[in-house]
Amino acid sequence: MVGRCVCILMVLSLANGNAALAGAQGVTQAVPEIAALEPELEGLYRDLHEHPELAFHEERTAAALAERLRALGFEVTTGVGQTGLVAILRNGSGPVVMLRTELDALPIEEKTGLPFASKSKGLDSEGKEVPVSHACGHDLHMTGWYGAAKIMARRRSTWHGTLMLIGQPAEEVNRGAAAMLADGLFTRFPKPDFAISMHDEPSLPSGKVGFHAGLFRASMDSVDVTMYGRGGHGGKPQTTVDPIVLSARAILGIQTIVSRETDPLSPAVVTIGAIHGGTAGNVIPDEVRMLMSVRSYDEKVRKHLLESIKRQLNAEAAAVDAPSPPSIKVVPGAEAVYNDPEVTARLVAALRRDLGPDSAVEMPAKMTSEDFSAYGRAGVRAVLLHIGAVNPAELASGSKLPDLHSPKWVPELEPTLRSLVAAEVVMLTELLVAPKSVNK
Numbered sequence: 213m214v215g216r217c218v219c220i221l222m223v224l225s226l227a228n229g230n231a232a233l234a235g236a237q238g239v240t241q242a243v244p245e246i247a248a249l250e251p252e253l254e255g256l257y258r259d260l261h262e263h264p265e266l267a268f269h270e271e272r273t274a275a276a277l278a279e280r281l282r283a284l285g286f287e288v289t290t291g292v293g294q295t296g297l298v299a300i301l302r303n304g305s306g307p308v309v310m311l312r313t314e315l316d317a318l319p320i321e322e323k324t325g326l327p328f329a330s331k332s333k334g335l336d337s338e339g340k341e342v343p344v345s346h347a348c349g350h351d352l353h354m355t356g357w358y359g360a361a362k363i364m365a366r367r368r369s370t371w372h373g374t375l376m377l378i379g380q381p382a383e384e385v386n387r388g389a390a391a392m393l394a395d396g397l398f399t400r401f402p403k404p405d406f407a408i409s410m411h412d413e414p415s416l417p418s419g420k421v422g423f424h425a426g427l428f429r430a431s432m433d434s435v436d437v438t439m440y441g442r443g444g445h446g447g448k449p450q451t452t453v454d455p456i457v458l459s460a461r462a463i464l465g466i467q468t469i470v471s472r473e474t475d476p477l478s479p480a481v482v483t484i485g486a487i488h489g490g491t492a493g494n495v496i497p498d499e500v501r502m503l504m505s506v507r508s509y510d511e512k513v514r515k516h517l518l519e520s521i522k523r524q525l526n527a528e529a530a531a532v533d534a535p536s537p538p539s540i541k542v543v544p545g546a547e548a549v550y551n552d553p554e555v556t557a558r559l560v561a562a563l564r565r566d567l568g569p570d571s572a573v574e575m576p577a578k579m580t581s582e583d584f585s586a587y588g589r590a591g592v593r594a595v596l597l598h599i600g601a602v603n604p605a606e607l608a609s610g611s612k613l614p615d616l617h618s619p620k621w622v623p624e625l626e627p628t629l630r631s632l633v634a635a636e637v638v639m640l641t642e643l644l645v646a647p648k649s650v651n652k
C-alpha cells in the first residue's frame with residue numbers, strides 16, 4: 213500500500229499543471245547551475261535520509277556537511293553548541309548573511325516504504341534505544357543548504373559580503389539555537405546582519421515558498437507535572453487519595469484556561485500530551501505524571517497560562533486533600549518567531565522577480581514552535597520561510613496526507629529540492645548585494 217502511494221506520487225509529479233511548469237522555468241532560468249548539481253544533491257539527500265541522528269547526536273551528519281563545505285572553500289568550525297557547525301565564506305566588504313539548516317531527526321519509526329528508508333536507531337534523552345527518522349524533512353533542508361552553498365561559492369562575482377552557513381543541532385528539542393549562541397555563535401564568528409531559514413511545508417504545493425511577516429510561530433514551554441496521591445486497594449477507595457481522578461479533574465480544569473481566561477483574539481494552546489500512572493485495574497497508584505506543552509504569541513499570555521496551570525494543579529490537590537502538593541517543573545522552550553516585515557518584503561519581491569510572480573505565497577501563522585526565534589532575539593533581522601513539499605495534484609485532491617512528524621512524511625523531492633536551492637540562492641544574493649542604506 214505504501215509502495216503504491218509512492219508510485220502514485222511519482223506519476224503525479226510528472227503531471228504538474230502549467231503554473232508549476234512556469235515556476236520550474238523560473239528556477240531553471242534564474243539558477244541554471246541546479247540541473248548539473250541534481251545527481252550530487254540527490255545522493256546527499258538519500259545518504260542523510262538513511263542515516264538520521266537525534267538531537268545533539270548529529271556527529272556523522274555534521275561531519276558529512278563539514279567535509280563538503282570545506283571542499284567549497286568555506287572556513288568550517290565543528291562542535292559549536294555540541295554538534296553544530298559554522299561555515300564562513302568571506303567575499304569582500306558587505307553584509308553578513310546567515311543561512312541556517314537543522315541537523316537533527318526524530319525518534320519515529322519510518323514507514324514511507326522508500327528504498328532508502330531509515331532503519332537507524334538512536335538513544336533518547338533517557339538512554340533508551342529508539343528508531344530514528346527524518347520525519348520533519350531536515351535532510352531536505354541540509355541538502356538544499358549545501359546546494360545553495362555550492363552555487364554561491366561558484367558565483368562569487370555576483371555578490372559581496374560574508375556568507376555564514378550554520379548547521380544547527382537539536383531543533384526538535386528547541387535547544388540547539390541556544391546552545392550555539394551560548395557557545396559564541398555571534399561572538400567567535402561574525403554577527404549576521406540578516407538570518408534566514410527554510411522549512412518544508414505539507415500545506416503548500418511542491419516548490420512554492422510560503423511567507424508570513426511579523427509573528428509567525430508560537431512560543432513553547434514544557435511543563436512536567438507529578439500529582440501525588442495515596443495508593444491502595446481499588447476496592448477500598450475511601451482509604452486512598454486517587455491521583456488518577458485528581459489528574460482527570462486537573463486536566464479538565466486546565467482545559468478551561470484558554471477557553472475562559474485568555475483573550476480569544478490572542479492565540480494560546482495548552483496540550484497535555486502524556487499521562488502515566490498506575491499498573492493494574494484494581495490498584496490505586498501513589499502518583500501520576502503528566503507532560504504538557506504551552507504555546508502563545510504574547511509574553512503576558514504566556515506568563516498567565518503558566519501561572520494558571522500551577523494554580524489549578526495546586527487547587528485540585530488541595531481540594532482532594534492530597535498528601536503533598538504537585539511537583540511542577542516548567543522547562544522554558546522556544547520564544548515566538550518574529551519575521552522582520554521589511555526583510556520579508558524584500559525577499560518576497562526578489563523571489564517573485566527571479567522565480568516568477570507565483571513563486572511565493574502568503575501563509576497563515578502557526579502555533580507550532582521553532583527555536584530559530586533565538587537568532588532574532590539576539591538582535592539579528594531574521595526571516596523563517598517555508599517551502600511547499602507536496603505534489604500539487606495530491607494536495608488538490610483533498611485526501612488526508614501525512615503531516616510533518618508522521619512516520620509516512622516524505623517531501624516530494626523534485627521539484628521541492630530544486631526550488632529550495634533556487635529560493636535560497638535568490639534570497640542570499642538579494643541580501644548580499646543590498647544597497648548600503650538598507651543594511652541597518
Ligand SMILES: [Zn+2]
Binds near residue numbers: 348384616617
Ligand atoms: Zn519537527
Ligand SMILES: [Zn+2]
Binds near residue numbers: 314383
Ligand atoms: Zn522541522
